[in-house]
Amino acid sequence: MDGRTEIETSTARNVETCDVLIIGAGISGIGAAYHLTQQCPSTTFVILEAQESFGGTWRTHRFPGIRSDSDLYTFGYRFKPWIGPPIATADRILAYMGEVIDENGLGSRIRYRHAVSAARWSSESNRWTVTCRRGDAGETVTFTAKFLWMCQGYYNHAEGHMPKWSGMERFQGPIVHPQNWPEDLDYRRKNVVVIGSGATAATIIPAMAPDCRHITMLQRSPTYFHASSNAIPLADELRRLKIKEEWIHEIVRQKILHDDAEFERRTFAEPEVVKAELLSVIRAHLGEDYDVDTHFTPRYRPWRQRLAVIPEGDLLKAIRAGQASVVTDEIDSFTETGIVLKSGRVLAADIVVAATGLNICVFGDIEFAVDGRPLDFSETVGFHGMMFTGVPNMAWVFGYIRSSWTLRVDLIADFVCRLLGYMDEKGFEKVVPTLRPEDRDMRIRPWIEPENFNPNYILRSLQLPMPRCGDKPEWQHSHDYWIDKDRLPAIEVSHSALVYS
Known part of the structure; x- marks a missing residue:
């Protein structure tokens, strides 16, 4: 996927084109970008970030004492040693992420203050067209990409959950x-x-x-x-x-x-x-x-x-x-x-x-459409919780509910890079997870079972248009690192549920 010439010519028309578009420059997006540089070095990519700098959660939250609630040996990346106390302050985590950016030349790939408003897939061009509002003026800018990698996190960064109390x-x-x-x-x-x-x-x-x-x-x-x-x-x-x-x-x-x-x-x-x-x-x-x-x-x-x-x-x-x-x-x-x-x-x-919690924000409140049809993720079933039926050329990062978020970032990145390499090798331009005839009678389940994990922010999100799961391993989002660490690396990119064209 070498689109360097395309990037240069398209930028002049205020449309930037690349192979992979990463949404979010938080812990997930920076991890995804690193893996692309290492595993798919000829792939061009851009990271879109709504805030003025990288960091996601660690940039958004500025309350006194802000620190991780996971240890940095597992919340940190597998490829970047953590040196310091396991529970770390936000400034230490930002410094760590900054080192990853600097050491791997990722800074030039990030477009800050680019808030994504819409993402539309066209099967005619086999591309995503992503619309952003740039800067304070809200200038509309456009990006196109062959593959969309959603790394924007899972909650509304602009506003937390604020109950209404009397008086x-x-x-x-x-x-x-x-x-x-x-x-x-x-x-x-x-x-x-x-x-x-x-x-x-x-x-x-x-x-x-x-x-x-x-x-x-x-x-x-x-x-x-x-x-x-x-x-x-x-x-x-x-x-x-x-x-x-x-x-x-x-x-x-x-x-x-x-x-x-x-x-x-x-x-x-x-x-x-x-x-x-x-x-x-x-x-x-x-x-x-x-x-x-x-x-x-x-x-x-x-x-x-x-x-x-x-x-x-x-x-x-x-x-x-x-x-x-x-x-x-x-x-x-x-x-x-x-x-x-x-x-x-x-x-x-x-x-x-x-301190009443967060509001879950499904896929960044972006308006998605596939071939002109608005996309409702509640009508989709997740392929290992990272790709979705009927949605071409897109991966989503959602970490773990009981383990460090970043553990899944690394695992999903390995799969996405294998997938991109396979498409490149075979000359495929499109891949869509698809339920097979043998999946027709499969029991469809919630994205998270409340009986298993039920904090208030999860219970409040049950009415949101979240993807669904099935009762077969390939259609489950396990939320369990010890299952995924063996299951995700073993996925065949030629899996029968992945339809290429």
């Missing part, structure tokens, strides 16, 4: 969502209430606590927290022995993957034992007199929702020091100076932070 308009202070954090927000010596108890709340509270008068985590129900040291003794020992960083990265990565898989297995096989272990760590930090049953004992089994990591137990230390507290109750209404709870208790607040 919010009466509150005299700011009500802030972490996704839209004001740079000039002054919380020094203020009473702050953080609504929510997930990973974001667990990050914000210890970061803000030293400067607030007091900070309170207000939750309807508790979350499971995993408090642990922010260090990997094995990595430290290997470095002391002067082992190569590439080897350390792979060894530690495999050790973490093994341990995480065993932990996940136990949450299904012996949930009460795992629950007791997690809560024992909480009690060790907070003392036996603290009401752990009310404030830190969830109603669901471990890992039915994502565990919130608290490195070095920092949230618990802030509570133990009296800088922070937890209230488990529901909101009745806001007043001018705080929040009235359904129990009748009143929480005084100068600032309210609504």
